[in-house]
Amino acid sequence: MTALTVRLPDEKHRRLKALAESRGTPLNRLIDEMTTLMLAEFDAETRFKVRAAQGARNAARGMDLLKKAASRD
Secondary structure, three states, X not given: OOOOOOXXXXXXXXXXXXXXXXXXXXXXXXXXXXXXXXXXXXXXXXXXXXXXHHHHHHHHHHHXXXXXXXXXX
8 A cells, every 4th residue: 555645725634524524434535435436437538538439440431331332232
């Protein structure tokens, strides 16, 4: 496990502590959960962009196949 020092404004730190207390969890666990959610969102966005790029490359091939099929009529 890695230790990370984060500089936050005092007000933001106070509010995060209050949020953690309201959820009955330590501040470290709250930050861990928040980063897990953000990484999951990032991973989903990355997968979407990869799939979209693959689709864009295949779009031209799909159009060529449609034209080829239409010309056989």
